[in-house]
Amino acid sequence: MSGYAAHRVATAVAQLLIITLVAYLLFFVIADLTGASPAQRVAGKGATPERVREIAHIMGVDRPWYEQYATFLSRLARGNLGYSFQRRQPVADVVFPAAAVTASLVLGAAVLWVLIAIVVGLVGALHPRSLADRVLTIGVQVSIAAPVFWVAPMLAYLLAYQPTQGTLLGIPLGRSVSWLPIQGYVTLTSDPFEWARHLILPWIALAIGFAALYARFVRAFVLEQLSEEYVKTARAKGARESRIIRRHIGRLVAPAIVVLLGLDVGVALGGALFVEQVFGLPGLGYIGLSSIQNLDYGLTVGVITFAALVAVAANAAADLIQAMLDPRVRAQ
Amino acid sequence: MAQRLPAFRPPRLVAAALVFFVAAILVGASRSHQTARAASTSAHFAMPAGSIDHLDPGLWYFASTWKLSLATCTPLLTFPDAQGNAGKVVIGGIASLPKISNGGRTYTFQIKPGLKFPNGKPIDAAVEKATFTRLFGKKLASPAVGFFDVIKQITAKGNTMTIALRSPVGSFLKRMTVPWTCPVPPGSAAGAVENGSLLQSGPYVVSKYVPDRQLVLKRNPAFNAKQLGNRGHFDTITIDIGVDSAQAELQIKAGQLDGYLDRLPAAAVNQDLRDPTLKDRIFLNPTPSVNYLWMNNDVAPFNNPKVRQAVNYAINRNAILRVWGGRSQGQITDQILPPTMGGYQDAQIYPANGDVARAKALLADSGAKLPIKTTLRTRSDAPGFLEMAQVVQSELNAVGFAVSVKSAPDSVNGGIISTRANKIPMGINNWTQDYPDGDDFFGPLLDGRRITPTNNNNYAAFNNAGVNKAIDRIAPTVGAARDKAWETLDVSTMRTATPWAPLLNPTWVDLISSRLTGYVYTPVYGMDITTLRPK
Numbered sequence: 001m002s003g004y005a006a007h008r009v010a011t012a013v014a015q016l017l018i019i020t021l022v023a024y025l026l027f028f029v030i031a032d033l034t035g036a037s038p039a040q041r042v043a044g045k046g047a048t049p050e051r052v053r054e055i056a057h058i059m060g061v062d063r064p065w066y067e068q069y070a071t072f073l074s075r076l077a078r079g080n081l082g083y084s085f086q087r088r089q090p091v092a093d094v095v096f097p098a099a100a101v102t103a104s105l106v107l108g109a110a111v112l113w114v115l116i117a118i119v120v121g122l123v124g125a126l127h128p129r130s131l132a133d134r135v136l137t138i139g140v141q142v143s144i145a146a147p148v149f150w151v152a153p154m155l156a157y158l159l160a161y162q163p164t165q166g167t168l169l170g171i172p173l174g175r176s177v178s179w180l181p182i183q184g185y186v187t188l189t190s191d192p193f194e195w196a197r198h199l200i201l202p203w204i205a206l207a208i209g210f211a212a213l214y215a216r217f218v219r220a221f222v223l224e225q226l227s228e229e230y231v232k233t234a235r236a237k238g239a240r241e242s243r244i245i246r247r248h249i250g251r252l253v254a255p256a257i258v259v260l261l262g263l264d265v266g267v268a269l270g271g272a273l274f275v276e277q278v279f280g281l282p283g284l285g286y287i288g289l290s291s292i293q294n295l296d297y298g299l300t301v302g303v304i305t306f307a308a309l310v311a312v313a314a315n316a317a318a319d320l321i322q323a324m325l326d327p328r329v330r331a332q
Numbered sequence: 333m334a335q336r337l338p339a340f341r342p343p344r345l346v347a348a349a350l351v352f353f354v355a356a357i358l359v360g361a362s363r364s365h366q367t368a369r370a371a372s373t374s375a376h377f378a379m380p381a382g383s384i385d386h387l388d389p390g391l392w393y394f395a396s397t398w399k400l401s402l403a404t405c406t407p408l409l410t411f412p413d414a415q416g417n418a419g420k421v422v423i424g425g426i427a428s429l430p431k432i433s434n435g436g437r438t439y440t441f442q443i444k445p446g447l448k449f450p451n452g453k454p455i456d457a458a459v460e461k462a463t464f465t466r467l468f469g470k471k472l473a474s475p476a477v478g479f480f481d482v483i484k485q486i487t488a489k490g491n492t493m494t495i496a497l498r499s500p501v502g503s504f505l506k507r508m509t510v511p512w513t514c515p516v517p518p519g520s521a522a523g524a525v526e527n528g529s530l531l532q533s534g535p536y537v538v539s540k541y542v543p544d545r546q547l548v549l550k551r552n553p554a555f556n557a558k559q560l561g562n563r564g565h566f567d568t569i570t571i572d573i574g575v576d577s578a579q580a581e582l583q584i585k586a587g588q589l590d591g592y593l594d595r596l597p598a599a600a601v602n603q604d605l606r607d608p609t610l611k612d613r614i615f616l617n618p619t620p621s622v623n624y625l626w627m628n629n630d631v632a633p634f635n636n637p638k639v640r641q642a643v644n645y646a647i648n649r650n651a652i653l654r655v656w657g658g659r660s661q662g663q664i665t666d667q668i669l670p671p672t673m674g675g676y677q678d679a680q681i682y683p684a685n686g687d688v689a690r691a692k693a694l695l696a697d698s699g700a701k702l703p704i705k706t707t708l709r710t711r712s713d714a715p716g717f718l719e720m721a722q723v724v725q726s727e728l729n730a731v732g733f734a735v736s737v738k739s740a741p742d743s744v745n746g747g748i749i750s751t752r753a754n755k756i757p758m759g760i761n762n763w764t765q766d767y768p769d770g771d772d773f774f775g776p777l778l779d780g781r782r783i784t785p786t787n788n789n790n791y792a793a794f795n796n797a798g799v800n801k802a803i804d805r806i807a808p809t810v811g812a813a814r815d816k817a818w819e820t821l822d823v824s825t826m827r828t829a830t831p832w833a834p835l836l837n838p839t840w841v842d843l844i845s846s847r848l849t850g851y852v853y854t855p856v857y858g859m860d861i862t863t864l865r866p867k
Binding site for chain 1: 470524543545578580585742
C-alpha cells in the first residue's frame with residue numbers, strides 16, 4: 001500500500017507541475033508576446049515606457065520565463081501563492097476567502113446531488129420499467145443534456161424573479177413574494193440562514209447535471225447488485241429488502257460514490273465558474289475570470305494553482321481510498 | 333413468484349435537508365422585508381466586474397469610475413446636475429469660475445470658502461496646488477499628465493490659485509472639470525492610494541471597499557452643501573461589483589436593486605421598453621461617445637485614403653446597429669464627433685446601407701491588389717463588439733477583402749493595438765469623451781504629433797498635416813465659434829482624409845427601481861447618483 005501511495009503522490013506532484021507550467025506559459029509568455037504586458041496594465045495607460053520598465057522589474061516580469069517559473073515554484077513550496085499587483089495584496093488573501101465560497105457552493109451542491117441521486121436511483125432500481133422509473137429516466141436524460149450556463153439563469157428567472165412578479169412557473173400567487181434572492185452572497189459566519197437562502201439556487205443549478213449522472217449510476221449499480229448471489233442468500237436467510245438495500249448494497253454503493261465525488265471535484269470547479277458568474281458568488285471561478293479580464297497574472301496563476309491543487313489532491317485521495325478498499329487496485 | 337420489493341421511504345437526511353431549505357427561504361424572506369423597511373435612506377446599485385480601475389483620484393480613468401466620482405469628489409470646476417445642454421455648461425466646483433487674463437494664458441481661481449475635508453482640515457489653494465503637483469509626480473504616473481501638460485506654472489496664496497499656461501487653450505476650463513482635479517489632502521502618498529481614503533470632497537466618502545466585490549459610500553459629514561449644492565440624498569449607497577447585467581435587470585424589476593451602473597442587455601431592454609409598468613423608470617439617453625472602425629495608416633493599403641473611403645462605402649451601418657442591439661441601443665453615424673457635441677450637424681457623408689458598387693470602384697481606383705488580406709481586432713469582453721466585427725468582416729469580404737477577426741479581453745486587446753510596432757491593420761473601438769469638446773476627440777485620436785510608441789490612442793496612426801494645422805488653429809478659440817470649427821473639421825476630415833469608418837453612437841439605457849425618483853442624466857457622466865432620492 002505504501003508503494004502505491006508513494007507512486008500516486010508522485011504522480012499528483014507531476015500533474016501539478018505540468019498544470020502550473022502550462023498556466024505560466026499561457027498567461028505570462030503567450031500574452032506577453034502578443035503585446036499585452038502585465039506591467040503596462042499595472043502602470044496605467046498614461047505611464048511612460050521608463051515607468052513601465054521600472055514596474056516590470058519590480059514585478060519580475062522582465063526576466064526569462066523559466067526564471068520566473070522557478071521563483072514561482074520556490075515560493076509555492078513555501079506556501080506563498082504570489083502577489084496580485086492589481087489588487088495590491090497577496091494572492092493568498094484573495095484566494096482563500098474565494099475558496100471558502102466555492103467550497104460552500106461545491107460541497108453543498110455535492111450533498112444535494114448525492115441525496116437526489118440516491119432517491120431517484122433507488123426508485124428506478126426498485127421499480128424498474130415502472131411509470132415512476134420511466135418519468136425519472138426522462139428527467140435524468142434532460143438534466144444531463146441541460147448545460148449549467150442555461151440552467152442557472154433559468155432558475156434565477158423562474159424561481160427567484162417570477163415570484164416577485166406574483167407568479168411561480170406561470171401559476172398566479174396572488175401577491176408578490178421574494179423567497180429567494182436573484183443573486184448575491186452572504187457569508188456563513190455572518191448569517192447562516194441568509195447564507196443558505198442565497199445558495200439554494202446555485203446549489204440546485206450546479207447539482208442538477210451531477211444528480212442525473214449519479215442517479216443513473218446508482219440505478220444501474222443497485223439493479224446489478226439485486227441479482228447477485230449474496231443478495232439471494234440474504235433473502236433466503238429471511239433478511240428484509242430494506243435491510244438488504246441499507247446494510248448490504250448500501251455499503252458497496254457508498255465507497256463507489258465517494259470515489260466518484262473525488263474524481264468529479266475538478267469537473268465541479270469548472271461548473272462552479274458559470275454558477276458563480278450568474279449568481280454573483282465571489283468564488284474561485286469569479287475571481288479567476290475577473291483576474292484574466294484585468295490581466296492580473298499573479299492572481300490568475302494563483303487561482304489556477306490552487307484549483308489544480310484541490311482537484312489533484314481530491315483525485316489522489318479518491319484513488320488512495322479506492323486502493324484501501326480494493327486490493328486489486330493496489331496490485332496493479 | 334413476483335419479487336417483493338420494499339416501499340421506498342425518503343431517508344431522514346433528505347427530510348432534514350428539506351426542512352432546512354424551507355426554513356432558510358422563510359426566515360430569509362421575512363428578514364429581507366424587514367431590511368427593506370428599516371433601511372429607508374440607503375440605495376443599492378451594482379456594476380460588472382472590473383468596472384473600477386482605481387479609487388485614487390489621480391489615477392481613475394474608467395467611465396464607470398468617473399460616474400462614481402460624482403458622489404465621492406468635487407473637481408476644481410464641474411458641470412451642473414442637469415440634463416441636456418444645461419448639463420454641459422461649466423460651473424464652479426471646488427473653485428468659482430476663474431478670471432481669465434493675459435490673452436487666455438492665465439487663469440485665476442478663487443477656492444470657495446468654508447470647504448473642508450472630513451478630518452476638519454480646510455481645502456484651500458495650497459491643497460489644490462499640492463493635488464496638481466502630485467498628479468505630475470513620476471511615482472503616480474497619472475494619465476492626467478497628457479491633459480494638463482499645457483500648464484507652465486501654478487501659484488497658490490490663501491484661497492487664490494493662479495495657473496499660467498504655455499499657450500492659450502480654449503478647452504482649458506473644460507479640462508479643469510475632469511475628476512483628476514478633485515482635491516486630495518497635502519502629504520498624501522506620492523504613489524497610488526487605492527483604498528478610497530483619499531476621496532473626501534464629495535457628498536459621500538468611501539466607508540468600505542473590497543476590490544471587485546463591493547464599494548460602500550457613506551454621507552460625508554464635512555460636505556458643504558451651501559457652497560457645493562444639495563447633492564446626495566441617501567445615508568448609505570452600496571455598490572455590488574461583479575454583478576451580471578442580466579441578473580441586475582431582473583433584480584431592479586424585482587425591487588432587489590436600485591440601478592445598474594453599466595450597460596443593460598439589449599434584448600432585455602428592448603422588452604422592458606414595451607412594458608407599460610416600467611415607462612416611468614426606464615430612460616434612454618445619447619452618450620458622448622462613438623464606436624468606430626479605425627484603419628492603420630502604417631499598414632498598406634490603408635495608407636491610401638481611397639481604400640479607407642471604400643471601406644466607408646462597403647459597410648452597412650444599419651446592419652451593424654442591428655447586431656449592436658437595435659435602435660434602442662444607438663444611432664448610426666459616419667462622423668467623428670457625436671451628436672451630443674455643441675454645433676453638431678448631421679452631414680450624411682456615406683450611405684447608411686452602404687454602396688457596394690461605389691466601394692468596388694474606389695478599390696479598383698486605389699490600385700490595391702485584391703483580395704486585401706487583413707486582420708480586424710476588437711475586444712471580446714463587452715457585448716456587441718465581436719458581433720459588429722463579424723458584420724464588418726462579411727461586408728468587406730463582399731467587396732474584395734479577406735478579413736480575419738481576432739478578439740481578446742479589452743485589457744489584452746488594448747495593449748496590443750496601442751503598441752504602434754504591432755502594426756495592427758484595423759480594429760473596432762469605442763471612444764467616450766473626457767470632457768465635452770472636440771479637442772478630446774481630435775487631440776488624442778487624430779493628432780499625428782501625439783502618436784506614441786506605446787499607450788497610443790491614435791490607433792489609425794493618422795498624421796495629416798492639414799488636420800494638424802486645423803487643430804492648432806482651433807486650439808485658442810472659445811464658445812460657439814470653436815464648436816462650429818470642430819464640426820467643420822469633423823465633416824471635412826471624414827470626406828477627404830477619412831481616417832476611420834465611424835459606425836454608431838451608443839445610447840445609454842438606465843432602469844431604476846420603483847422606490848427612487850430624481851433621475852438626472854448628465855450629458856458628461858451619465859446617470860447622476862447624487863440626484864436620486866427615495867420617493
